[in-house]
Amino acid sequence: MIRFHLLRSSIPPSNLFNPLSAKTLAFSLPSISGTSATNLRSQMGCCTSSSQSSRLLFRQLFEKESSTYTYLLADVAHPDKPALLVDPVDKTVDRDLSLVKDLGLKLIYAINTHCHADHVTGTGLIKGKVPGVKSIISKASNSKADLLVEHGDKIYFGDLFLEVRATPGHTLGCVTYVTGDGPDQPHPRMAFTGDALLVRGCGRTDFQGGSSSQLYDSVHSQIFTLPGDTLVYPAHDYKGHTVSTVREEKLYNPRLTKDEDTFKNIMENLNLSYPKMMDIAVPANMVCGLQEPIGKAA
Numbered sequence: 001m002i003r004f005h006l007l008r009s010s011i012p013p014s015n016l017f018n019p020l021s022a023k024t025l026a027f028s029l030p031s032i033s034g035t036s037a038t039n040l041r042s043q044m045g046c047c048t049s050s051s052q053s054s055r056l057l058f059r060q061l062f063e064k065e066s067s068t069y070t071y072l073l074a075d076v077a078h079p080d081k082p083a084l085l086v087d088p089v090d091k092t093v094d095r096d097l098s099l100v101k102d103l104g105l106k107l108i109y110a111i112n113t114h115c116h117a118d119h120v121t122g123t124g125l126i127k128g129k130v131p132g133v134k135s136i137i138s139k140a141s142n143s144k145a146d147l148l149v150e151h152g153d154k155i156y157f158g159d160l161f162l163e164v165r166a167t168p169g170h171t172l173g174c175v176t177y178v179t180g181d182g183p184d185q186p187h188p189r190m191a192f193t194g195d196a197l198l199v200r201g202c203g204r205t206d207f208q209g210g211s212s213s214q215l216y217d218s219v220h221s222q223i224f225t226l227p228g229d230t231l232v233y234p235a236h237d238y239k240g241h242t243v244s245t246v247r248e249e250k251l252y253n254p255r256l257t258k259d260e261d262t263f264k265n266i267m268e269n270l271n272l273s274y275p276k277m278m279d280i281a282v283p284a285n286m287v288c289g290l291q292e293p294i295g296k297a298a
């Protein structure tokens, strides 16, 4: 048996959020038995990530209709190779699960950065296809999931973890997941920013409880305070970018380098049309995604 746990502990509180009391949610899953996993272990120890960590396997995956990035992370130094997916999309679930299988990983979590408005999360489908996978979203999203996380929580997969940072503004429940700070954790750190911070952009703030003032504060207090070499991995890109760094965005982000009033003005004048899938995606994502492909669900 291997143990997976989500640890609720304090990280430096921001002026936005109350510090949390320590709480651990623990549960067990059967260990994987598989032979190919052992053979793959040594091959996967290097050259799989932009961050230097012998433990981390990292893949960035793309869904082209919604221009969404899904991220696969696993602790390949752990005997069970526990893995998680950040922001899976319903249309690419089979691709993602094939990769997990090929690499001999044990998927334990399907995580969302927020309740998406432009595509249906793959979380519900994944839970139907891989028994034991737990879905995760923020409590502040008011969505359903197996585990509802809050600012300061740590999501462990093997000996690696993601820290939860509340970054509301695009939606009320947006969070950024940041790899741990410690000698055995990936270096540089990696921030999965969802729609809070995009490469040279940011998420819109005109629906789902969005607020440009809140987004400005979230990015400056929770993302721009990370080390400059922290890799920024967004949930979307519409221009072909794949990754940035905190240092780069602090210097060159055309919206967030401005003062707050200018930022608010920019956000009020984006004039974006509503996402085509919004009326389907938001209700589905409130329950962590449809259990059946679109059109077949009751």
Ligand SMILES: N[C@@H](CCC(=O)N[C@@H](CSS)C(=O)NCC(=O)O)C(=O)O
Residues within 6 Å of the ligand: 066, 116, 117, 118, 195, 201, 202, 203, 204, 205, 236, 238, 270, 272, 273, 274, 275, 276, 277
């Ligand atoms: N045309 C797309 C939706 C594009 C869009 O609105 N993207 C969002 C993130 S998904 S809700 C956004 O925040 N964009 C910010 C920007 O500056 O582009 C569709 O119809 O799905």
